[in-house]
Amino acid sequence: MSTDPLVVFTPSGKRGRFPKGTPVLTAARQLGVDLDSVCGGRGICSKCQVTPSFGEFSKHGVTSSPGALSEWNAVEERYDSKRGLKPGRRLGCQATVQGDVVIDVPAESQVHKQVVRKAATARDIVMDPATRLYLVEVEEPDMHEPTGDLERLARALAAQWDIPRIAADPGLLGRLQPTLRKGGWQVTVAVHHDHTGAKPRVLEVWPGLHEGGIYGLAIDLGSTTIAAHLVDLVDGQVLTSAGVMNPQIRFGEDLMSRVSYAMMNPGGDKEMTRAVREAIDTLIAELAGEAGIAPQLILEAVIVCNPVMHHLLLGIDPVELGQAPFALATSDSISMGCAALDLTAPNPRARCYMLPCIAGHVGADAAAVALSEEPHKSDDLVLVVDVGTNAEIQLGDKSRVLACSSPTGPAFEGAQISAGQRAAPGAIERVEIDTNTREPRFRVIGVEPWSDEEGFAEAAAATGISGICGSGIIEAVAEMRMSGVLDSSGLIGSAEQVGTPRCITEGRTHAYVIHDGRDQGGPLVAVTQGDIRAIQLAKSALYAGARLLMDEMGVDKVDRVVLAGAFGAHISPKHAMVLGMIPDVPLNKVTSAGNAAGTGARIALSNVAARAEIEDVVHRITKVETAIEPRFQEHFIAANAIPHATDPFPELSAIVPLPDVSYNTKGQDTDGGGRRRRRRA
Structure with a gap:
């Protein structure tokens, strides 16, 4: 095994070992990390700025010390003296690898800017602002x-x-x-x-008469992205929406990794608090600039987030949320000045309201979803699923509402996937596979035609094809199952078994090639067996959480399913059901709510009575704790199959017959094509 230093890039999650003295920019390019540079590495353009992170990162298996990168050199000193570098930033073309290190590539240093898919959803709201x-x-x-x-x-x-x-x-x-x-x-x-x-x-x-308007912010602080809507407090109009990556990703992609970072690195919680506050402040200033208003006219903000984000934003060590009984410092709503969160962009006297948390792992963002989708007012039994790095699930009707969280991880967002990336121009976002030929066709963010349509090559030349994002990997796996490339256990067949050369051998397993751009210096975009496992773990956690709520409610089926968040807006119900992410219902009973958490934040911003309403509703929601419920593990294991090992999915079967194939060789060595090798005497 190589003893060269291990370099982990966030938010992409790509990693590799490089000899000491390798420039960070060189390591990024060799791994396909999206790091900009136009000056040829001379330290002139500053587009390759990166932020190294130091401490113990259990998620990545890395301990990063300040000596992991070379010391500042004369080029960096000259650039900093003339144009200035933000504290902690380095130039990727000048800093060299000296030891194991975690390096964050900020949004402004990325060639392909992140597409934060949390636009404001059209909604009629009675205006009665605070x-x-x-x-x-x-x-x-x-x-x-x-x-x-x-x-x-x-x-x-x-x-x-x-x-x-x-x-x-x-x-x-x-x-x-x-x-x-x-x-x-x-x-x-x-x-x-x-x-x-x-x-x-x-x-x-x-x-005199002020006619310049007043404005408020509805902020959805997620573990992966921060999305904000700038709202006119007079008429409720959304002037503009924008989002950025949550800079805490460099401390861990999932919530428990960040709790672990805070536990193992003294002052780590304060470091994460500072990072997220600065990101929100920068986002507010950008929104005001984009809308053409003075930031001082922003007088109010409503923030929704999960419990770990809630505590870190408030400057509370989240350690208690990492262990039973998962105690919150406070679950009530909070009203305070924005200045208490070190937010300097809005008016210095602007007020901030944070919705109540439901429980230790079900936060204010779930409360906002409840405010938006109102399961407590539903005549039929509705399952509301808000999927991010952590899934928050609600099941209920007028009689009762249950809620739980489930640790899906970042795979649904393209992280921990071999060719995965965040949603950005150049990422494959849609996939279809012909059931006869097993040939794929796909769409790329920023490119209108499909890959098999006229004009695709010319259009894609502008963005390139750089990887596959969350919606793309979900559709790819579901299409692989529908076309027989993948069996119900999640095994990818060999070229001989499946009948297509797109199934290539990868060690002792196989991968399915969607796009091979290596001849043109691009990446190989393939779905590997490891990718399938990551998706299986994520979707099993999601389904098990929903099934646990159904058990608690005493039902075997639900009447309808609402998919919330970017996940719900960009994944077809058919693909979600083929994977077994959600319970079996008629496809016309599966709807998308868009960014329901953001909508709930806008409702609370625009209508002060809604705040009292959701505070009352939250007290009546029953929390089910998946972490200590034995049945969760049983449901999780059964949900590993695609779509499920025991649940029949009759509604799905009526419209999508899945091939009855099996590529399990029962532990026998094979030649990669499913035929057993003869044992040597």
Whole structure:
């Protein structure tokens, strides 16, 4: 085994061993990591900036020390003095590998920018925001009646708008007096009304009639991506939406890896807190710039996230969430100033509301999904599945709602897949396989034609074909099963067994080639046996969680399924069911809710009464803990088969007959084509 240093790149997860002295940029290029550079490695363009991470990374099996990269050289010193490097950043063309290291490639250093598929979903929302504008006439000061300007503003709000009491941050007082006088004692006031009954709080004041609008943010803080919507607080219009990768990925792709990092690296939790706060702040500034508004007009934010993200954002060590009984520091909703989260982009007095968490592994994002999809108001039994790195599942109707989380891992998002990548131009996102010829056709993000259609080669030349993203790998595996390339146990057949040269030998197993671009200097995009196993583990965890809720509810079937999140918007119900990711129902009873967590955040942002409603609903949801439930393991094992070892899936069978093939050689050595080798005497 090579003793060369191990280099792990995030967020791609690609890894390899390289001799000491190898430039980081060279290692990235050899692994197919998406790291930009246009100056030929001379340290001029700065596009190859990377962020090394130091500490113990149990997920990657790496301990990375500060000496894992070479010291700063003169080129980096010169660039930093002239143009500046963010703290912790290195130039990939100058830093060389000296030891095992984890290296993050930030979004701005990636050639193919991440496509964050969490656009705002169209939704009718009754506008009743917590923060409103009021135009008031304030009495001028009178030396015979000595009262402060704030007190006379409060008196005006009470008399003219029936707002009896107000509070104001000291930072507002410095603006209040000059603004009152500039407006001739007529001012527009932004007042925040907390639904808990606390004093209304004055957030901002403008001279005269303010017509510039006020805005809020609905933020879905996921373990992989951070998506945000900039919303007009007057009419509810979404001005713009954007997203970035969660920079915490470099500390671990899944939640427990990040908990582990915090446990094994003193100060690791603070490091992750700082990273995610900076990312949100940068995203807010970008949204304001894109919408063409002053960031100071952003007066409110609603944030939803899972429990680990919740604690790390708030600066709480998540260690208790990594072990039974998975205790939250608090499960209640939180109202506070955005400044308490070190957010400097919005108005300094902007308020932040975080929805309540349901339980230790079912967070505020699940509460937002419940607010959006309302399983507690459903006449029929509905299963709501929100899949990310961690799946959160709800099952219920008007009588009762159950919830659980299931550790699906990052495979559904293209991580831990041999040719996997995040959704970006150049990634294969759709796959179909002909059941007769076993030949594939595919679509690439950023390219309109399919691979077998006229004009594909010319269109794909602009993006290249760089790998396969989550939706692509899910469809590929399902299509492999439907076409007989894959058997029900998850084994890929040999070329002789399947009847196509696209099944190639890979050690003692086989892989199915979707695209081979090696002749043109591109990658081999193939689905390996290891990829199949990763998808099996993810989908088994998802199905087992749903089945556990069905057991608890005392049912063998559900009436309908709602797929939430980017997963639900980009995966066909047929492919999800062929894999056995969701229970068997008629395909017309499987619908997509889009980014339901983001929609729930927008509802809470736009309607203050919805906050009280979801706080009440959360207290009535019954949590089922998969981590300590023995039946979860039983369901998990049975769900390893594709679609399932014992559940019959009659609705699926009626429309998609799956080939009855088996490539299990019962442990016998084969020649790769399914024929047994003769044993030597």
